[in-house]
Structures are given as structure tokens and as C-alpha cells.
Amino acid sequence: MDLDPQLYEGLPDPVRKAWERSLTSGRAAMSRRRLLRLGSLTMGGAALAACGIPPAEGGRGDDPDENPDYSKKERVLNFANWPLYIDVDDKDKKKRPTLDRFERQTGIKVKYVEDINDNNEFYGKIKPQLAAGQSTGRDLVCLTDWMAGRLIRQGWAQRLDPARMPNAVANLEDRFRTAAQDPGRQYSYPWAGIACVVAYNKKATGGKKVTSVSQLLEDESLKGKVSMLTEMTDTVGMTMLDLGIDPEKFDGDDFDKAIARIQKAVDRKQLRRFSGNDYIDELSSGDIAACLAWAGDIVQLKLDNPDIEFAIPESGYRFATDDLLVPAKARHRANAEDLINYYYDPEVAAELTAWVNYICPVSGAKAEMEKIDKDLAEDPLIFPDARTAGRGKAFRPMSDKEQARYENKFAKLIGA
Structure with a gap:
């Protein structure tokens, strides 16, 4: 895949080199979620700097008078997504089959840019325009649910018209x-769901099954061979669940209990480290015996x-979504709605x-997936059954002040 040189701007050498390696070593080598961690590890305290931005002057982003739509005259769409988060032709890496087909069917020319590497970093990139009541230059963005929620709360998202998206309304x-x-779901629709689970290398564990966070934090046979994630909502959320705390309803004391439990494992050197992009390589090699992991990575690995x-x-387990959202002042909301509707066709979704x-x-996508790959159709990490789906828990929305406080505590824990 040829990369836009702009994607390299501001990336440290380790991030850039890992990305380059991914493009020469096959699709499974670098998932979208792995690259997210690469970017977030370089951000340090930037996650806190974006809190407390007031709504854009001039009202909410869903006011049609404040957000005129030019879709009928301008058959274009500027779509910002994460790297490696859309299908690519195996032979011609410049082709994106589903997106190319959308362009042919609708006559809408899509400028697809992979310029989201971290939620907070991207927020910092677009907030000056949003705060000033200006267009970000993007008609459709894909953000993790908590960040999508922040834009919605601040009035920086446009309300979607369900009448233009019959597939999405019917097939969500x-x-x-x-x-x-x-x-x-007035402002956003999921691009994909994300599950945080426990993963292990059975060769490295000597055949022992690792099925709980308690084992990660306390099993002596795993000491020094465990990693947890640098994503606060996943590491803290999974620990809360293991403590019997519902991450959808926690309070400050609950958060502190989870942090204290992880801190004990840090102090006794149970954890090798908090891991970002490279947990996959270390898990595969056996340097890490067990860890918290994102399901999409494990399917590939x-x-x-x-x-x-x-x-x-x-x-x-911890469950989240990456959501499609139209920012305030975007010029082509109807074109974005057409694309959302297109990807909610079960055949396209399966592809x-x-x-x-x-x-x-x-x-309906599972039935279509059976025509493509029966193993993937039966994979519970891609198409969870009702019981598995019911065990997934979100991390409750936080105010900006709460998030700043919790991120500070987590940053101290992981040494960021």
C-alpha cells in the first residue's frame, strides 16, 4: 500500500518504521488497533490537554441553518479513518473494492484519508476549527465511542437523517x-465493534489455560510474562469486571479499587509492562505468555x-465501538449518509x-460471510452469539473533569 507522505508527519521513527514493516509483511502484521497504540504511546500527557473545550459558537452541530449541505451540487465525500481499517485488493494495494464500488454506484468521489492515529491526537487536530465554528475539511470521521460522545456532547456533530439510511436503520x-x-443513534453508527479479551501463548504457558484477569495479576507461574494495555478503558474496565464492578456504573471508589489492584501486580513485578503496538509480536514469540488483547488482532494472529x-x-469483557460521525460544518452530510447506508448492506458489510x-x-452479514469464509462466520470474536454479546460491557461516559482525573491516575500507574 502506498502511503500519503502526510501520514508520516509528526510520527517518531519507531512508529514510522513499524508501519513500513507492516506493509511488507502481510495484512495480519499490523492491524488498525495496533497502529492506534503506536500513536498513543507517543502522545504522553496530550490526552488531558483536549478536555474542557466549549461548544462551537453558533449552536449545536445539528442545526440545518448552521450546516448547509452541498451534496447535490458537490458529489464528493471526505472520509477520515484509521489506517488499515478498510478492505484492500490483494493484488493492487491501491484499490479498495467496497469503496471503489460505492463510487461507481453513486457517482460520489470519495477522498479517503487515513489520518486518524489516536483519538486524542485527532481531536486536537480538529478542535480549533470546531471551536471556531468552521469546517474541519472532513465530512465523515470514524472515532472510538467515547470520543464520538465527546463531540456529540459539545454540539460538534450533525444529526443524521434516518430516512436516507434505510439499510442502517433496518440492519443495525x-x-x-x-x-x-x-x-x-441520532448522530453516529458503528463501523465496527471492539472486544478486549484475555489472550495467551499456550507454548509459553506450558499448556496452561489463562482465562481471567485474576490469573494475569496473581498467577505466580506467569510472573514477569504478562502485559496489560495502555488503553485506560480496557485495562481498568477488565480489572473492574474481575472485581465484580460494572464499568457501566462505576464511581470514583470503584476506579481506585481497580487501580490499586493493578498497582499491587506492578509492585510485585507480576506485569512485564503495559503494552501498546508490540504486544502481538511479544505474544507470538512467547516473550509475553498472556495479556489483555483486542479481539481483531487475535483473529489475525x-x-x-x-x-x-x-x-x-x-x-x-470490555466492549466498545468505532463510530461513523459527521462533524459540524461538514459540507456533504447527505453523501456521508449514503456511504453509511451502503456499508450497512449485509453483503458489503461481510466483505x-x-x-x-x-x-x-x-x-445479516454473518449469512453473507458464510459465502466468503465459513471459519470467520463462526468466529465468536467477529460474530458473537447472544450469550457472548451479553457479556460485553461498555465503559460509562465520563465528563471532561472525570476523564482528566482518571487519565492522570492511570498515567501514574503505567509510568506515562
């Missing part, structure tokens, strides 16, 4: 219809390494999911 799976960050296994703890390997939010 029921478990995705309720979203704390966007009640009623298992294809290459038969020693990799995963477990969904009995206590549950996309076969490549990205994350949880598919589209009802």
Missing part, C-alpha cells in the same frame, strides 16, 4: 442500538500462529469484515 444489530454516548489462544472471562476482522454490527 439490536445490541448496538443502545449507546450511552449517543442515545437512539491465530491465522499465523497455532499456539495463540484467547478466552472471554466469565466475569465478562469489509472479512478483511478487518473486528465485530460486525450489521444484521
Whole structure:
């Protein structure tokens, strides 16, 4: 895949080199979520700097008088997404089959830019325009649910017209219809679901199954060979679940209990480290025996390494979504709605999911996936059954002040 040189701007050498290696070593070598961690590890305290921005002057982003739409006259769409988060032709890496087909069918020319490497970094990039009531230059963005919720709360998202998206309205799976960050799905629709689970290398564990966070934090046989994630909502959320705390309803004391428990494991050197992009390489090699991991990565890794296994703890797992959203002042909302509607066609959704390997939010896509890859159709990390889906827990929305406070505590824990 040829990369836009702008994507390299501001990236440290380790990030750039890892990205370059991914493009020469196959699709499974670098998932979208791995690259997210590469970017976030370089951000340090920047996650806190973006808090407390007031709504854009001139009202909410869903006011049609404040957001004129030019879609009929301008058949274009500026779509910002994460790297490696859309299907690519195996022979011609410049082609994106589903997106190319959308352009042919609708006559809408899509400028697809992979310029989201970290939620907070991207927020910092677009907030000056949003705060000033100006266009960001992007008609559609894909942000993790908590960040999508921030834009919605601040009035920086445009309300979507369900009449223009019959596929999305009809085919959004029921478990995705309720979203704390966007009640009623008025402003956003999921691009994919994300599950945080426990993963392990059975060769490195000597055949022992690792099925819980308790084992990660306390099992002496794993001492020094465990990693947890630098993503606060996943590491703290999974620890809360193991403690019997609901991450959808926690308070400050609950958060502190989870932090204290992880701190004990840090102090006794149970944890090798908090890991970002490179947990996959270390898990595959056996340098890490067990860890918290993102399901989409594990689906891909298992294809290459038969020693990799995963477990969904009995206590549950952390669940999130990456959501499509139209920013305030975007010029082409209707064109964006057409694209959302297109990707909620089950056949198109299955084609996309076969490549990205994350949880598919589209009802009917599993049946279409059976025509593409029966193993993927039966993979519970891509198409969870009702019981598995019911065990997933979101991390409740936080105010800007709460998030700053919790991120500070987590940063101290992981040494960021």
C-alpha cells in the first residue's frame, strides 16, 4: 500500500518504521488497533490537554441553518479513518473494492484519508476549527465511542437523517442500538465493534489455560510474562469486571479499587509492562505468555500462529465501538449518509469484515460471510452469539473533569 507522505508527519521513527514493516509483511502484521497504540504511546500527557473545550459558537452541530449541505451540487465525500481499517485488493494495494464500488454506484468521489492515529491526537487536530465554528475539511470521521460522545456532547456533530439510511436503520444489530454516548443513534453508527479479551501463548504457558484477569495479576507461574494495555478503558474496565464492578456504573471508589489492584501486580513485578503496538509480536514469540488483547488482532494472529489462544472471562469483557460521525460544518452530510447506508448492506458489510476482522454490527452479514469464509462466520470474536454479546460491557461516559482525573491516575500507574 502506498502511503500519503502526510501520514508520516509528526510520527517518531519507531512508529514510522513499524508501519513500513507492516506493509511488507502481510495484512495480519499490523492491524488498525495496533497502529492506534503506536500513536498513543507517543502522545504522553496530550490526552488531558483536549478536555474542557466549549461548544462551537453558533449552536449545536445539528442545526440545518448552521450546516448547509452541498451534496447535490458537490458529489464528493471526505472520509477520515484509521489506517488499515478498510478492505484492500490483494493484488493492487491501491484499490479498495467496497469503496471503489460505492463510487461507481453513486457517482460520489470519495477522498479517503487515513489520518486518524489516536483519538486524542485527532481531536486536537480538529478542535480549533470546531471551536471556531468552521469546517474541519472532513465530512465523515470514524472515532472510538467515547470520543464520538465527546463531540456529540459539545454540539460538534450533525444529526443524521434516518430516512436516507434505510439499510442502517433496518440492519443495525439490536445490541448496538443502545449507546450511552449517543442515545437512539441520532448522530453516529458503528463501523465496527471492539472486544478486549484475555489472550495467551499456550507454548509459553506450558499448556496452561489463562482465562481471567485474576490469573494475569496473581498467577505466580506467569510472573514477569504478562502485559496489560495502555488503553485506560480496557485495562481498568477488565480489572473492574474481575472485581465484580460494572464499568457501566462505576464511581470514583470503584476506579481506585481497580487501580490499586493493578498497582499491587506492578509492585510485585507480576506485569512485564503495559503494552501498546508490540504486544502481538511479544505474544507470538512467547516473550509475553498472556495479556489483555483486542479481539481483531487475535483473529489475525491465530491465522499465523497455532499456539495463540484467547478466552472471554466469565466475569465478562470490555466492549466498545468505532463510530461513523459527521462533524459540524461538514459540507456533504447527505453523501456521508449514503456511504453509511451502503456499508450497512449485509453483503458489503461481510466483505469489509472479512478483511478487518473486528465485530460486525450489521444484521445479516454473518449469512453473507458464510459465502466468503465459513471459519470467520463462526468466529465468536467477529460474530458473537447472544450469550457472548451479553457479556460485553461498555465503559460509562465520563465528563471532561472525570476523564482528566482518571487519565492522570492511570498515567501514574503505567509510568506515562
